[in-house]
Amino acid sequence: MKIIEQLRKWATALKTQITALYIAYQRPDVPLLSKIIISLVIAYAVSPIDLIPDFIPILGWLDELLLLPLGCWLAIRLMPSAIWLDCQEKAQHRSIQLPRNRWIVWGIIIIWCLLAVWLLSLAWPYFEQYF
Secondary structure, eight states: OHHHHHHHHHHHHHHHHHHHHHHHHTOTTSOHHHHHHHHHHHHHHHOSSOSSOTTSTTHHHHHHHHHHHHHHHHHHHTSOHHHHHHHHHHHHHOOOOOOOOHHHHHHHHHHHHHHHHHHHHHHHHHHGGGO
16 A cells, blocks of 8 residues: 555656646746756646557566656756746646647647657668568
């Protein structure tokens, strides 16, 4: 039970961080590179498609356990600390509902499909000898 409580606290903290990143993304004084990383982190967090599907035991959660915190850490490192502290404070006091748009979902699916096709085209010469 103690592990489950710790995981809930960790998930709540991650949700607050993603909310703070969303608030930071909307600020004009956040550096462009940080905004790009924030957009990738938020897109991955709300994406209906995972790098590793969640139904695969243990491995399915590794991408969320590693990629999201790593992306958050990198985006936070690239912005001034005063801005980050202000965004964290705002995230503590309000919950942000991300906009729901079907076009965005389809855009994410198309991007994942294009990425998969590109990776397969890169890997095909290595697998061609087996077919």
